[in-house]
Amino acid sequence: MENIICAFDGLRFSESTKEYAIFLAKLHNAHLVGVFLDDFTRRGYKVYETVVLKGTPIEQLKELNEIDKETRKLSVEKFERACQEAGLNYSVHRDPNFAIRELLHESVFADLMVINYHETFSNRTEEPPTHIIDDLLSDVQCPVFLVPNKYNSIEKLLLLYDGKPSSVHAIKMFSYLLPNLKHLETNVISVKPPKESHHMPDNRLVKEFMKRHFPKADYTVLSGYPEEEIVQSLRIYGGNSLVVCGAYRRSAISMFFNQSIADTLMREVKMPLFIAHNK
Template identity: 55%
Template sequence: MKKIIAAFDGLKFSKSTRDYAIQIAKENNAHLVGVFLDDPYYQSYKVYDLIGEEGGISPEKQEALLAADAKTRDEAVAGFEAACGKAGLQYAVRRNKDIASQGLLQESIYADMIVISGTETFTNRNEQAPTRFVRDILSEVQCPVLVVPARYKPFSKLVLLFDGEPSSVHAIKMFSYMLPALKAHPTKVLSVKPVNQSLHLPDNALMREFMKRHFPKAAYKVMKGIPEAEIVNFLKAEKLSPLIVLGAYRRGMVSRWFRPSMADVLIKELKLPVFIAHN
């Protein structure tokens, strides 16, 4: 049984992360672990909220605000547990009290996959997805990651991005091994080539032989142009809500067009779940 981590900020609980993680864990009979990153240096309030009527920090205000944050975090955990129980999942909860990024990276060593919202910051600030926190996690994580949008929409199709580089094949392999039940969804292999090249699939015979064993009913689409533009336009026109599989996020280990900006563009522009795995 595989172990899937759903990473949460208990002060800004992501129902989208919860719902995507439950869908995937249920379809794949996986063990779901809700990891609540209770970073001791992160609270919901700001320093000026602690100022008392006579000036200076008010211990009474600080105590009340800390108690309110603790209650909010406890309610987030209870909500996750209730949803998992209703779904009939095997699940666990862990309250990680390390610095959020350090705690999640450590957790990733012992996980098969992480599900996280692209909007997570673990600060009082709101940032556009993918946030700096998420980008930092993706560059150092030790397992595949499913970055999900702020709103949950059940996916009903798979789009596997393939450019002929080992990194893109590795991502498809990891997805196949990690989430075999999702192969029941319609699947398309999508490639974009320079305008001066043919429309033949890269490594055509080898790729089709590989896909026949893993996704035997997959369809193929090869286009020409600038990958960021062509892929975004193609996916925006999709009638079914897809999950995207993408390779190589790590700097220095990227293919010629699956570079970090590709993942950033997809997460920002499409608001779709993106499975990212680098080797």
């Protein structure tokens, strides 16, 4: 992997995005790009409340805008300082247009994107997945490393697999992009209906594949409804795990990786997620 981008709201800087991105870039000797989405519609204050309801004088608005400008500047400096201390090759992009449009455009030229799954690029707080993350995952052009608000070291890999091409594709992309994490304890997790056998889908083929990509992998086949069983299982592993999962909201994808599964993972498990879908 050569090029990682990490996305920031300069007015609400995500420390966990910075920490995960630097960890991955340093581990893989990659170039790190800090993308600061300085959306021209974004303010550190609530425009309607400040301008319309309170009737704030123009001079005071100018002062508030200057504060925003300084906050964005300090966020960039914080990122640059952290990269320098880590000894990374890095660059900074400051994109002034609509955040989601700029982010999708940046993804065309990236190997991997790191972003906090609580990100809104607004003054609002939303339960994940936020509108911006929902839109991003629907059209992004590279795999995405979604991170929680708190950084935890990564000690285990949890690969979600349902036998469909989308789940295998995600595992392949992870193997190609982040090879220096493949030495970690790895568990391949699948869920099957109660009356079916407890063998992995395409058992022989998947184990041949895993032997070459994740030779130390163990296998867990759960019985029941995927959304319930996966969440319960992941909670057991704790916050030091990284979850790899496949397609996100595609018309023909398995129920194993449909929107509700991905949404639930973001809301409930508070772990970093590697998401990649084949189009």
